[in-house]
Amino acid sequence: MALTPHDIDRIAHLARLELQPAESERMRSQINGFFDIVDQMRAVDTTGVEPLAHPVAAIQTVALRLRDDVVSEPDNRTANQQTAPAVDRGLFLVPRVIE
């Protein structure tokens, strides 16, 4: 399996990355080089093996923790927006999306 330039364009779009043509080609060859070593992983028989997400779940049950549904954070809007690229009256500004 090797990624084509078309695959790279599709993935870059999904990842919301604009790649220059030279960058795109370099990345294609590097990623294909990497997937050569991934092939040994695909050959492993994992029938009946449960995927491991939280590593400590390998030895004990790790339950997803839930907290009470109550307000716990004060209003920090001003501080949180202090380094935002563009704000106006407490709102984040983006280019117009609805004509």
Added chain:
Amino acid sequence: MSTTPALHNLTVAELAAQLRQKQVSAVEAARHFLARGAAHAPLGAYLATDEAVTLAQAAQADARLAAGDTAPLLGVPMAHKDIFVTKDFPTTAGSKMLAGYRSPFDATVVSRLAQAGVVTLGKLNCDEFAMGSSNENSAFGPAQNPWDTSRVPGGSSGGSAVAVAARLAPAVTGTDTGGSIRQPASFCGITGIKPTYGRASRYGMVAFASSLDQAGPMARTAEDCALLLSALCGPDPDRDSTSLDVPAEDYSRHLNDSLEGLRIGVPQEFFGPGLSADVRAAVDAALKEYEKLGARLVSISLPRTELSIPVYYIIAPAEASSNLSRFDGVKFGHRASQYTDLLDMYKKSRAEGFGDEVKRRIMVGTYVLSHGYYDAYYLQAQKIRRMIADDFQQAFKDCDVIAGPVAPTVAWKLGGHGSDPLADYLADVFTLPASLAGLPGMSVPAGFGEGGMPVGLQLIGNYFGESRLLNMAHRLQQATDWHQRAPEGI
């Protein structure tokens, strides 16, 4: 004060004692280390310092000392890897994406250490978003290895390791996702420990791969690492959903325990043809020291060691691609100056803000999570991850701890791996297995190899076995003086 010139040669334990006994003030200590940092600026260890902030914190520590406060690290200056957010210093994560960013809050690790009395010297260089093994992926240029400034310090906590090795800070924080504390500690001849996954809060650590990222201390001695680990670990149930509900420990308690009868597992896969002869010689000599201390070496097998490379380099980029989707030029971080619409703004902001390696990992991660490939790559990797964790449990039936090299070679030359990312990935082979399994691991100075460069011995414990690792490292440091050596000119 007559002790000032030698302040930077004191350990954290010694410096904390001098501060408590008022032999030196926190302000004097802070000034001393700030001056050293400035004098050694070409090493590239620091990304940000702020004398006024540091001295204000130090003055506060002196006031607490005068009032009889007995916090364990009161007045001890430390610096943080620039992956921890701090409200008093900028945070970049080594990325142009976050140039100029200022967090409205402190990471839990930062605030826990501040509570213990630590004074912050500044923020330390690292690979961009902690992705790298050489610090060369920092958008602000690599830090240099003080043992040979033409070599890499290792990564991603490269600036952290440089600061300790060059005596610019008595101790620092680092983070380890696939070896980012252990490998730079090994390359720079210092001591570092990554605790069990879930021991230290990830709140306020700029996320790279959330199921792997873990914070830990780096210092010159195991005794210091124990002090720091005791302060920075502990449950953070309201802030980090993966933080374990396991109480903090006093990791100094077992430092002097006997190693008589301890079974040290030596994985045969860590000593194959990929291991360079100089590293092997140093590691073998360290293992002999342990035999002299009463431990017994047991041959074990970690059969999926090499598989750790593709498994890690699927899982970590997958999680990274998801975590880094937050950098879209809207709420914080870089926004492109020219764009046609919202989509174009996202794509240009991200293209301009991220460096090569980060883009590569986002691409790999996006691909392996995309429709039709998820099962074959991401899920398959998570299944092998469990097999790797099970291999460790099998091995721990025959041994109490595992020891081997941290990395196949000593630090390589800056630019030595060229533009081949695979060369960096392959060099991570000995640190990735413990990362995937979430086990505690540490690097302890074990001598020198090619070019007079430091070699680290890796110790891997079972879950929650940090005390045993620190005990082992401490006993080795009582028997050897590798950890006391300093680079020339430091």
